[in-house]
Structures are given as structure tokens and as C-alpha cells.
Amino acid sequence: AGIINEEIRRQKKLHPTIPVYAVVEDICASGGYYIAAAADKIYVDKASIVGSIGVLMDGYGFTETMKKVGVERRLLTAGENKAMLDPFSPVNPKHQEYAQTMLNEIHEQFKTVVREGRGNRLKETSETFSGLFWSGEQSIKIGLADALGSADFVAREVIKEEEIVDFTYQETVVDRFAKRLGASMSEKIGITSNIQLR
Secondary structure, X not given: OHHHHHHHHHHHHHOOOOOOEEEEOOEEEOHHHHHHOOOOEEEEOOOOEEEOOOOOOOOOOOHHHHHHHOOOOXXXXXXXXXXXXXXXXXXXXXXXXXXXXXXXXXXXXXXXXHHHHHHHHOOOOOOOXXXXXXXXXXXHHOOOOOEEOOHHHHHHHHOOOOXXXXXXXXXXXXXXXXXXXXXXXXXXXXXXXXXXXX
């Protein structure tokens, strides 16, 4: 998200007369909002979800489960912090503090990006950067968005362009064939995968 935000800002400097609009028709939370904050104006649907300005790192701890099952952890590392936050080892307070410091630093970066992007439109409160999210209507009231509008509305009414150019990648027949061929080949040689992108 940070890389995209920076690129939008770079393009705005190169082309200062061309406004950048972000349109939220569904969800614009966390990294999505980090990107949208670079836009000159943010349009939302009244039922959009906007915000979640915070940073998280999650994981699991299996030390008690391992004890119950009778599994012994054997971990070798080079570098005293290489296994930091390993889910099969007890939490090390030093590592936890280090991770929290890093999260706080990234959160400050996120807050700076939002403040710079929204400027005096942002009606900052103690909740603004707490990780909460709001409906599109609420986000306008608190300055996280500017107005209601869909991509069609922005093209037609704001940009005054009837035709929308859709840059979404469209899979070709060759792409579909290659995917099927790849899946077929992996079945034949016994390779399977349960990886899912979300």
C-alpha cells in the first residue's frame, strides 16, 4: 500500500493539473485506505466500509497444545532473534516489545499519510486512528471521504466523460488453456495444492 501511495503522489507532482479520484464501492479499509488517502478526492457509496487505520500482526501460540500432545520442539537457529514470535515457543517479552515498537512506528507512518492526504478535511478524534471503520456516509462526516458517488458518477458528473476505460486484466483463451493444462499436468504427476488467496 505504501508503494502505491508513493507512486500516486509522485504522479501527482509530475502532472499537477490532473486530479486523482478514488472511488469506494465496497470496502476501503486498512491498506486500501492507505492507498486512497493519496487521492485528491475520495468518493464512497453510503454503505461502503471505510477506515481501519491501524496496524496488526497476528499469530498463534501452540505451546500448551504441544505439551498436551507430547510434542517436543527442536529448533536450531543462527542469530538470536531468528525465531522471534515462533508459535511453537513461549512468548519472549523482549521480542513482543520489539514487534510492538515496530507496529507503533508503522502506525505513525500510516497516520502521517492520512493527515497529509486529507489535510484540513480530516476531523480527527481519538477514534480516527484507533482501527475503527465507518460507513461511507459516516466517513464523509468525519473527513475520511469527500462525497457519495460511484465510478460511473465520477466519470460522468465529475470528469465529464461518458466512456469508462476498464484496465482490469481480462484472461485470454490462451491463459485459460494454460491454467487448465497446468492443473491437468499437476494431477497427472500427483502435485496438489490447497493454497487459497483471499
